[in-house]
């Protein structure tokens with residue numbers, strides 16, 4: 069900041085001389101392309117019509133298809149195999165006549181000849197948990213996966229597909245999709261029933277990596293099965309893309325139709341089954357005691373065990389050859405998943421919500437003893453907490469049950485009413501003592517909130533996951549973040565960072581980025597792109613752009629417009645604007661269609677006070693300013709210090725008028741000019757001038773530089789000399805003439821001592837060091853280190869004893885052929 073008590077020309081009279089040139093430049097050259105950055109999105113969005121309106125709502129002729137399922141499936145535990153009879157009733161509610169329908173055969177992704185496996189690149193050829201690193205490398209996990217594929221065949225073994233009359237229909241399998249040709253075209257408003265049988269091997273999830281499979285517990289020689297994408301499902305037929313039969317490559321998830329499910333699951337008689345839907349035959353599969361406990365759980369204040377840890381432990385020790393059939397019905401769901409094991413502990417607790425249609429939801433958790441003690445403590449609470457928070461931002465939870473199953477080590481996966489979640493404590497191999505890490509605890513709570521949250525997005529707000537990952541993962545991660553902050557302060561959602569905006573800056577500065585608006589299977593840096601960045605964007609939108617009131621209303625409007633329907637990105641973008649009255653096109657462009665990051669630097673601050681232009685008042689100030697800008701010559705001062713006398717000092721008769729009067733001495737001509745100036749002023753101008761001088765107004769010009777490129781609002785904190793502060797949020801529209809640099813004018817009665825940008829970390833500004841003028845010295849601690857000696861002492865290494873081997877063999881084994889001359893013969 070410069071301190072200059074300048075005799076500036078009257079600001080009110082000659083406004084913004086510096087600005088004028090800037091503005092000219094902006095209009096001609098459009099620095100940073102503000103014309104593009106602030107242009108409306110119309111050219112990028114699909115044209116609205118009768119199915120989707122320009123306001124982002126479903127149109128008057130919105131339609132979607134419907135598919136009802138009946139399935140009888142048997143789990144063969146010895147062979148890790150499913151066999152099923154399946155029937156689908158497909159209703160054509162589109163205005164189109166269909167000559168064929170498509171089924172998605174997701175299990176075919178595991179076939180040796182699948183598009184997914186053949187197109188896999190080396191870097192991704194591992195499993196979900198342990199991928200191969202960069203360069204030529206091969207992990208144990210990747211080799212294990214290769215061997216697992218060698219050992220067994222996967223994919224569906226499909227029987228013939230028949231219609232209701234038993235007539236065989238012509239089918240064509242294309243990788244993970246199967247076309248069924250209809251003998252007579254399916255006209256609008258009509259339906260068709262198809263029936264078929266199928267079998268498939270269940271994958272070893274730990275070896276292969278999948279969204280479902282089986283898990284083996286070697287210590288107890290037991291299994292659990294969690295079945296997802298386990299049956300052939302109708303491909304969605306939509307108004308915006310026709311059949312969404314983009315092949316399943318692993319990343320892009322599932323685009324599905326709503327319908328009712330009636331599923332009979334036959335499993336070993338000692339298994340407990342957790343499933344989408346409501347259990348239809350509790351009397352046949354549960355004991356009287358279990359049913360009584362379930363009843364008690366409905367009104368309990370904390371989770372009630374339906375199967376206790378002790379009972380589960382006893383149960384997993386036995387085994388049986390008998391089978392039992394559990395029957396579940398799920399209404400208005402887009403998918404169906406289930407889990408089964410003799411290992412399960414089961415707890416439940418009723419959740420009462422303020423909704424006439426669904427006042428009561430049963431929250432339940434299923435987990436093996438390996439999950440204890442954290443699962444009984446946190447899981448069901450996390451399920452209920454999710455419904456409490458998400459419902460506030462969207463709509464009441466519409467289903468009768470909400471379930472969390474402990475299906476794997478880490479991570480999670482969502483289905484209607486049922487979620488598969490990871491994280492377990494660790495048992496010490498020697499002592500058996502059970503401990504758990506901080507990341508296991510918060511990972512568990514976090515993943516349950518995330519996956520149960522998915523029951524809202526996309527299981528109910530049914531976005532097209534095969535195309536857009538961010539529409540469910542991004543929105544859901546945003547709400548997960550909100551729910552976690554409401555679970556516990558400083559919840560470590562994003563590593564050790566509690567603020568998503570601090571987490572996302574590193575990604576947004578990285579070079580190998582694609583826009584959020586990228587097809588799911590082409591996204592690089594998948595997690596930050598599709599999860600954290602959209603979550604961060606929505607956090608910026610809520611706290612820094614729209615404010616909570618406008619944002620929350622618009623977000624609820626989107627959720628309610630599109631629940632049990634199929635929104636596209638345009639429907640989201642349009643609804644958020646439509647319901648709030650905030651032009652957000654610049655925001656969607658920057659955050660969703662671009663890869664720039666946020667980094668704005670606070671530049672120079674120039675301070676002025678308004679000049680009276682009265683020479684008697686101003687000239688002395690000018691003299692001071694001149695002296696402070698142009699200090700006395702160093703040589704002149706040194707001369708004086710050395711006692712050197714100038715000629716004029718030695719001959720005083722050489723002095724005249726100019727030795728007595730500097731250029732800042734006021735003349736009468738100056739006074740006359742001032743008088744003329746005052747007289748020429750219009751009355752209102754004189755009033756303005758006198759008032760500004762009387763108030764002692766300070767005038768500031770503050771420069772901002774957009775380094776990151778993304779246009780952003782500027783939440784400022786102005787600090788004054790008296791120690792007080794003022795929050796001053798500048799909207800992003802400040803960049804609409806020049807997106808690279810702007811100067812902002814402040815007129816204040818108090819003297820400003822600093823301007824700070826984004827003190828509260830609201831806009832994901834990547835470089836905080838340039839966010840304050842005057843600059844701060846950054847303070848931290850430095851640790852001394854010792855330089856490492858990397859030299860290998862082969863002679864010393866050869867002397868090392870071989871662990872657990874007799875001495876004679878040891879020297880050869882340890883030394884190896886290169887070491888022969890150095891073999892230690894004596895000690």
Ligand SMILES: [Zn+2]
Pocket residue numbers: 518522541544
């Ligand atoms: Zn997710």
